[in-house]
Every structure is written in C-alpha cells, then in structure tokens.
Amino acid sequence: MPRGVEPRTAVVTGATGQDGYYLVRRLLADGWSVHAAVRDLDGAEAALGRHERLRVVRRDLRDPGPLGALVGDVRPEELYNLAGESSVGASFADPRATWESNAHVVSYLLDTIRHDSPATRFYQASSGEMFGSIPGGGVVHDELAALNPQSPYAAAKAAAHMLCRSYRESYGIRIACGILFNHESHRRGSQFLSRKVVDHVAALAADPTGPPLALGNLKARRDWGFAPDYVEGMMMILRQASIRGVPDEASSYRDYVLGTGSLHEVWELADRAFALAGHRLVWELDGEDPLAWSARFADSGATAVVVDPAFIRPADPHAIAADPARIAADLGWEPRPGLDRFLSDMLDPPVSDEEETASVPVSDPAPLETAHQGAHQG
Secondary structure (H helix, E strand, O other): OOOOOEEEEEEEEOOOOHHHHHHHHHHHHOOOEEEEEEOOHHHHHHHHOOOOOEEEEEOOOOOOHHHHHHHHHHOEEEEEEOOOOOOHHHHHHOHHHHHHHHHHHHHHHHHHHHHHOOOOEEEEEEEHHHHOOOOOOOOEEOOOOOOOOOOHHHHHHHHHHHHHHHHHHHHOOOEEEEEEOOEEOOOOOOOOHHHHHHHHHHHOOOOOOOOOEEEOOOOOEEOOEEHHHHHHHHHHHHOHHHHHOOOOOHHHOOOEEEOOOOOEEHHHHHHHHHHHOOOOEEEEOOOOOHHHOEEEEOOOOOEEEEEOHHHOOOOOOOEEEEOOHHHHHHHOOOOOOOOHHHHHHHHOOOOOHHHOOOOOOOOOOOOOOOHHHOOOOO
16 A cells, blocks of 8 residues: 655755745745755755755756655655756757756656655646747647647657656656746846846946847747746646645646746847836847847947847747636636836845745754765765
C-alpha cells in the first residue's frame, strides 16, 4: 500500500528564481513547510532568508539522483518543478544543457513520484513558447492549441509537458501543468528583455549620454504580466480539485494557460519604461526592415533605441499570446493586465519583502543543508 505524504509540506525546485522566490514566501506565509532545492546555497540564503519551516538544499539538475532521493525521503504533499534553463536565447547557445535541465530531470521526478511518493501532487512549469507560431496562423493560444516549438527551450518544455500528460493518464498521478506566458517583476534575471530595458533606463540617471539601448525585433508582440499573479495561479492549478469541486484524482486534473490575453509590441514595453523614468521618445517604425527602426529622445534628439542585427532571430515567433479563459472560468484566476504594473515594480522595487508577498514571521533560523550531507554542488 503506498505510503502517504507529509501534509502541508512542499518541495520547490528552482527556489531562488523569480517564481520560486514568490512561491516559497507564499507557502511559508500560509503555514507550509518548504524544502527548497537550489544550485547555490549562499545565494539561496541571501534570497530566501531563514525560517523555521524552510530547509534549503543544494541540488544539481545535471545529476537528478539526489533530487529524486529528496522527494522520496520527504514525500511532499506538493512538488513544484520550477527549475531549469529559462532563457530562450541561452537555449540556442547550449541546447544540450537546456534539454537536461528542462526535460530529462522531469522524467526523473515523475518516475520518483510514481515509485516512491505516488500521493504527491506535481506541478510542472510549462511555457507559452511551446506553441511557437505559424505564418498566417493564430497568435492567441489556449490549452488545445497545437505545439510548435521553435527553440531548444521550447522543444524541451514541450517534451516535458507531453510526458506529464502521459504519466497522469497512464499511472494515475495527480499532475497539472501551468503553461505560463511572459511574467515579470524586479526579481527577473539579467538575461531577460524586460530586465535589459529597465537596467538601461535606470542607468540613464547616472549617465544620460551613454550608448543607445540595443534591441531585436521592435515589432515582436508578447503577452506580459506581473509575476506574483502567476505564482498565485500555480498554487490554484495544483489545488484545482477542491476549487472546482471535483474528485481529487488524476482524471480530474487539467492543464491551464496563464496569461493576460493582451499583446504588446517590444517597442511599447521600451517606450513605457522610458516614460515611467521621465523620458519621452519619438519612434521611427516605418517600413519592413527592422534595422531601420529606432527611437530618439524627444527633448535632445539623441538616439535612444536601435536595432542590433545580432538580436534578430528568424525563428522567433512574431506574436504569441494567451487565452486564459479556462482558468478564469474554472478557478477564478484573473491577472493584473498592462505593462506599468511590472515595469513600475522593476524601476522602483519594494523596500521590504513584506511588500511583495504576505508577511512571513521569522522564527529561530533553521540551518541550511551543507555539502557533506549528501548535497551536490550546483
């Protein structure tokens, strides 16, 4: 007879990433015990702090054995897999590593649950990039849209997504995928477009005569939202049975698309970031040649934004957005739309963690796991 799970206990991989940070804090605030799997213990302590119900452990996705052992030992009620390569651009530079961290490790986790903790509910972070785009085809995607990955990142995510569906249907594991579209906050990493734009704009305060901001296709359109809203959606997705009032069994579980449903062009994102920092731009966007597009400062006439051909990738989808109608109807999830919410957060971040998530009381600190306790260097 399968062993039960530890109630109100969660394992979160990728806990120091943007989503992992917000998720860990929310779980702790709600009274859960959290085992946070990270690559860097020192960075984890700086990012997550210490809490009596938080245990931070080092795990390397390139060696999934110890991560599987953690799940088998803890037998968490919930497992959120948020780890892996998260940059489309970086996936082109190292597709093999992207496959290992975004697809291979998922197969290992699923098999661990199947054999060692079958009562665990599993959340997989899928991505809207899996849908890609087809010339002349639709750009708004729901849960039934065909997968058409156009990057190593998207291909690995698509493989993991399909594997989750297979395990749910074949082995009766309660698995749900959140198909997330772009979501941002001041905790977004340096490799992402939003961070690049915001960091450039912020630097203008110290050096307004610096070089212009170099971007790719200014007319590419994406669906951008605010990260804490999406973390709330993740938790609702994994607890969907109680919200929907259906039996808590694998056959009841659904995957959900998370997005705002609104498209914005890259130049719009840049324009709003500059405007929020007090800089008005005049844009030149005529013609079909991306290299001819640019922007200049309205007051000085100096060039503010240019297109770098190195950032133009022909395989990139021109437009991709979400249709979140299912999660709105089933679970009542509604994100805050618009660019200003996350751009303001990135330009003027909160002064305390309590302003980001529910307050988490700090008790006697629990020690972090050290390398000699079986953790692997990340």
